[in-house]
Amino acid sequence: xxxxxxxxxxxxxxxxxxxxxxxxxxAAHAPISLGIGEPKHPTPAFIQKALTHGLGGLAVxxxxxxxxxLRAAIAAWIERRYGVPPLDAATMVLPVNGxxxxxxxxxxxxxxxxxxxxxxxxPNPFYQIYEGAAYLAGATPYFVNSEPGRNFGCxxxxxxxxxxxxxxxxxxxxPGNPAGAxxxxxxxxxxxxxxxxxxxxxASDECYSEIYTGATPxxxxxxxxxxxxxxxGARPYANLIVFSSLSKRSNVPGMRxxxxxxxPQLLKAFLLxxxxxGGAMSPPVQAASIAAWNDEAHVQENRALYKEKFxxxxxxxxxxxxxxxPDAGFYLWADVRRSGLSDTEFAxxxxxxxxxxxxxxxxxxxxxxxxxxxxxxxxxxxxxxxDEGLEAANRIVRFxxxxxxxxxxx
Numbered sequence: 001x002x003x004x005x006x007x008x009x010x011x012x013x014x015x016x017x018x019x020x021x022x023x024x025x026x027a028a029h030a031p032i033s034l035g036i037g038e039p040k041h042p043t044p045a046f047i048q049k050a051l052t053h054g055l056g057g058l059a060v061x062x063x064x065x066x067x068x069x070l071r072a073a074i075a076a077w078i079e080r081r082y083g084v085p086p087l088d089a090a091t092m093v094l095p096v097n098g099x100x101x102x103x104x105x106x107x108x109x110x111x112x113x114x115x116x117x118x119x120x121x122x123p124n125p126f127y128q129i130y131e132g133a134a135y136l137a138g139a140t141p142y143f144v145n146s147e148p149g150r151n152f153g154c155x156x157x158x159x160x161x162x163x164x165x166x167x168x169x170x171x172x173x174x175p176g177n178p179a180g181a182x183x184x185x186x187x188x189x190x191x192x193x194x195x196x197x198x199x200x201x202x203a204s205d206e207c208y209s210e211i212y213t214g215a216t217p218x219x220x221x222x223x224x225x226x227x228x229x230x231x232x233g234a235r236p237y238a239n240l241i242v243f244s245s246l247s248k249r250s251n252v253p254g255m256r257x258x259x260x261x262x263x264p265q266l267l268k269a270f271l272l273x274x275x276x277x278g279g280a281m282s283p284p285v286q287a288a289s290i291a292a293w294n295d296e297a298h299v300q301e302n303r304a305l306y307k308e309k310f311x312x313x314x315x316x317x318x319x320x321x322x323x324x325x326p327d328a329g330f331y332l333w334a335d336v337r338r339s340g341l342s343d344t345e346f347a348x349x350x351x352x353x354x355x356x357x358x359x360x361x362x363x364x365x366x367x368x369x370x371x372x373x374x375x376x377x378x379x380x381x382x383x384x385x386x387d388e389g390l391e392a393a394n395r396i397v398r399f400x401x402x403x404x405x406x407x408x409x410x
Contacts, residue, residue, distance in 0.1 A: 007135040011128055012363040019348055019360070029355040032392040034380040036359075037177070037331065041251045041305060041385075044298040050291035051255070057283020064275050066095035070286045073293045074259045081209075082223035085231055091264040092236070094271055095281050095289070098256040099207050099245040100129055102270075102278075103171070106241070106260075107133035109273040110169045110201045119163065122171040123154050125178055125365035125374045127205065130171040139168065143368035152179035152333065156190060167200045175208040175218050178364055178379040179333040180326025188224035195239045201266065204242040207258070210249040210299050211306050212328035222262060237262040241270070248330070249299055250292040257281065257289045306330055309382045313393045320400035330382050333361070337376040339403050347378060353402070354395040 010018075016035060025031065065071075071089040078093075079086055087093060096102040111118055111134075120134035124143035134141040142163060144154040153176075172191070174183040183191075195202055204221035212218055221242045225231055230238065245258035260270060281289070292298075310325055314332065317323050323334035336346045343360040350356050361377030382389050 004136050004138065008132055012359060015363050016359060019344060020351055023348060023352050025351055025355040026353055029395065031355045032384065032388055033357040034382070034392055035357040037381045038383055039248055039251045039253055040383045041302055043251050046295070047250060047252060047288050047292050051284050051288035054284035054287030057287065060283055062280040062283055062286070064278060064280045065271060066281055067286050070095050070290050073290045074261070077293045078222065078261055082220045084222050084226045087261065088264065092261055092267060094260045094267055095286070096258050096260055097279050097281055098247065099205065099243040099258040102258065102260050103129050103203065103205060103243055104133045105273060105278060106203050106270060107137040107139065107169055109270050111137040111139050112168060113138045117166050118168045119166045120169045120171065121167050123173060123176065124368050125361065127173060127177055142167065143366055145368055145371065145373045146179060152176065152181040153183070153187065156194065164194060164198045167198060170200055170202050171205060172202065173205040175212070175328030177208065177329060178331045178361070180329035180331060182218040182327045185219060185224055185227060188221065189228055192225065192228060192230060200239065202240045204240065206242055207245040207248055208329040209244060211303055211330050213307055213310055213325055214327070218328045235263065235265055239263060241266050246289060246292050251302060252292065255285055255288060257285055305386070306382065309386055309389045312386070313382060313389055316393045316397055320397050332380040332382065334378050334380065335376055336378055339400055340407055341403070343374070343376055343378055350396065350399050354399050356392050356395050
C-alpha cells in the first residue's frame with residue numbers, strides 16, 4: 001500500500017459524523033443542514049434539456065482534451081468575465097470533471113518527486129483536497145494562517161525566504177472557503193513576484209467567483225495577471241493556472257464540469273498527465289456545459305437568491321454571534337466564542353436541540369504556527385432556499401438565547 005495514505009486526515013464531514021454519533025436531534029424540528037456547501041437551488045431547465053439532447057454522444061469515446069466547441073465556449077466566457085485578451089482554446093483551456101479532481105491532480109503534475117523537501121503551500125483554513133494532494137504527491141503542506149485583521153486574508157510576506165525556496169506549488173482560493181475573502185491586485189502582485197523569484201506554480205481555485213454580494217465581481221487570477229502585464233509574451237500567464245466549475249455558478253454539482261486555464265506550458269504537461277489519470281468529460285455533459293457557459297441570465301438569478309438570503313439572515317445572526325457579510329461565496333464564517341462553547345460543542349448542542357447542522361471551524365483548519373485559525377468559529381453554508389435558511393437562522397438565534405439564559409441562571 002502507498003505509505004502516504006497514512007498521512008491523510010479524516011475528512012471534515014467524517015469528523016462531524018463522529019461528533020454527532022450517539023446524539024438524537026430534537027424530533028420537534030425538521031432537519032436543516034448548513035454543513036455542506038452543496039448548492040440546493042434548482043438546476044436551470046435549459047441545462048437539463050441540453051444534457052438530454054446530448055445523449056447521442058454516449059456512443060462515442062470522448063477526448064481527454066475535450067471538444068473544440070466546449071473549449072471555445074469556456075475561453076469566450078473567460079474573456080467576457082475577466083476582460084482578458086483572447087485565449088488559445090487549444091492550448092490554454094482544458095475541460096475537467098469538476099475542479100476537485102483537477103486541483104488534486106495538479107500536485108502530481110507540478111511536484112518534483114526527487115526533491116524530498118518539497119512544500120505545497122495553502123491557506124489555513126483550507127479546502128481539504130489541497131492537503132491530501134500534497135501528501136500523496138510526496139510533498140509536505142505548509143499552512144499560512146488567515147487573519148481576521150486582514151479580512152481573513154493571508155500574510156504571505158511573513159513567510160521566511162527559506163520556506164519559499166522549497167515551495168513548488170501554491171494553492172490560493174479566491175473567493176476563499178470559508179471566509180469569502182478576495183485577493184486584491186496588490187496581493188496578486190506580491191504572489192507573482194514570489195513565483196518569479198522562486199519558480200513555483202500558482203493554482204488558483206476560483207469556484208466561488210460568481211457568487212458575490214457587492215456590485216463588482218471578484219478579481220480573478222488571469223484578470224490580475226493581465227492587468228499586471230503578464231498575459232502576453234512567449235509564455236503568457238507564466239506559472240499560473242486557474243480552476244473553475246459550474247457546480248456553484250449554475251447549480252449543477254452532480255454534473256461534475258469545470259475547467260483549468262492559463263499557462264500553456266503547464267496545460268500541456270497537465271493534459272499529458274490527465275491522458276493517463278483523468279477521466280474524459282462525456283459528450284452529454286459537454287453539451288450541457290456549453291449551454292451553461294454561454295448563458296449569464298441564470299447566473300444573475302442565482303446570485304440574486306444568495307444576496308436575498310445574506311441580507312435577511314446575516315442581521316438575525318449578528319444579534320447573537322460575531323459574523324459579517326463575506327466579500328463573496330455562500331458561507332458565513334461566524335465567531336461563536338461569546339456563547340461560552342467551543343466550536344465543536346456549539347455544533348453538537350445546536351444539532352441536538354434544534355436539528356440544525358453547522359460545521360466546526362476547527363475541522364477546516366490545522367494547528368499551525370501556534371494556533372488553529374478555525375477554533376471558535378463555525379461555517380454555515382447558505383445553500384438551501386430562502387425560507388429554510390431563515391428557519392435555520394431563527395433556530396440558531398433561539399439556541400444562542402437559550403445558552404445565555406442558561407448561563408445567567410447557573
